[in-house]
Amino acid sequence: MESTTTSDIEIMLSSQSKINEVDFENLTFGTVFTDHMLVCDFKNGEWQKPVIQPYQPFTLDPSTKVFHYGQAIFEGMKAYKDEQGDVWMFRANENFNRFNKSAIRLAMPEVPEEVFMGGLRKLLHIEKDWVRYGMGRSLYIRPYMIATGEGVIAQPSSEYKFVIILSPAKSYYNQEVKVVIANHYSRAANGGIGAAKAAGNYAGQFYPTKLAVEKGFQQIIWTDDATHTKLEEAGTMNVFFRINNTLITAPTSERILDGVTRKSLIDLAKREGIDVEVRSLLVDELLNAAKNGTLKEIFGAGTAAVINPIVGFAYEDLYFDLPKIENSMAMELKDKLNKIQYKLAEDTFGWTEKIE
Known part of the structure; x- marks a missing residue:
């Protein structure tokens, strides 16, 4: 040595x-x-x-x-x-x-x-x-x-x-992801440590995720602890919803982690002229969008997976498949983010630092 x-x-x-x-x-x-x-x-x-x-x-x-x-x-x-x-x-x-x-x-x-x-x-x-x-x-x-x-x-x-x-x-997920929307268990609560990257946050979600896996799902979309009406995170990732051509993602709070990939995707989307709304999306809004065909995409965003498309979701006794679309915002944004990370495109944001 x-x-x-x-x-x-x-x-x-x-x-x-x-x-x-x-x-x-x-x-x-x-x-x-x-x-x-x-x-x-x-x-x-x-x-x-x-x-x-x-x-x-x-x-x-x-x-x-x-x-x-x-x-x-x-x-x-x-x-x-x-x-x-x-x-x-x-x-x-x-x-x-x-x-x-x-x-x-x-x-x-x-x-x-x-x-x-x-x-x-x-x-x-x-x-x-x-x-x-x-x-x-x-x-x-x-x-x-x-x-x-x-x-x-x-x-x-x-x-x-x-x-x-x-x-x-290499790639974190290599399978299609189906999720169930939480209506009982919570990942975090007001006044708690949801915004901290604390080990206990992850331990606490293993059991409800295990129940979801037993029902044929890979992850959970978490909702707010008080009413279970606001969509917040997907598994261990921040989550985005595309309704028509608008991206919607929950605001950060003491319940929601301030994800680096999340904020990078928001900045990229705005640069590309994509409409982005940072607001709470209600479960009822999501269900209505799925029923009337305006829900185009759901995807998780995090460091390990970068972007992980969600192909279907369940809520109580309802299940919806997401449409397969060619002009996927998720894949477009992932490609643009990856090209910055691998120095295949100009880093106009100043996000990268060379190791000397």
Whole structure:
């Protein structure tokens, strides 16, 4: 193992890479990880020196607070390789800012920019060979933070661990998606942590999603917790509805995650002259549009899937197939976003950053 130190990050390189053991043509999302990870501990009221080290397990005491009180947050983002072999991050500052908003909401310390962004840039530079070129290929980036203080007293931890791990990825979903609209279970509630990217948000939706899968659906379109009349998110993604030639998506709130892909698609759509309405769409509006033929498309939007078209939806005892259309807004927007991410089109928004 080779060890070096820069002014801000200690680097311990693996003695041997496992990259040649990886079948990049047959990747299962989120199961293969690169040679190195970044780790930085928060102790005695301050962040310690970040370390880039070989990917390896942690040892944690059974009383570690993350196991008992759920102080755990994360982000999801991607890096891409262009035709010239250069590696680019996409809107990483948005993820950094959202990460710290999640930290504040869960009474965790904010991560300094030099640790999050500086560490990420250095880690991507070291692992750039893991980023493969080709549409649909990327390097998925998972920053996360957990409470590592010990003891089962119900109070915030005094110690935390911030980590960034990297995973080579291809397309996230490879199947048609049918959804059921929630009329009982909720993903988030007013005053809760729905807008934070907290681990518990995802654990809480596994059970209702399992019930949906048992009925032949892949995901749930979540509705507001109070009335179950407002359409909010689709599974782990933000959701868009195309009625006639207008795109409608719910406004962000303390229930709805401020998705980076979501806001990128809104900006792209406006640039292309597509009418966009950021407002709550009611279940009744959706049902009426499906019945009278004005509902053209529904699609989820998120980092992992980018855009995932929904081919049908159910509500109570009703089911509707979505029409198959040639001029899909979802596919048009996905293509334009991908071309910016892979540097195949001009980035007029300034969303991409080259890794030197």
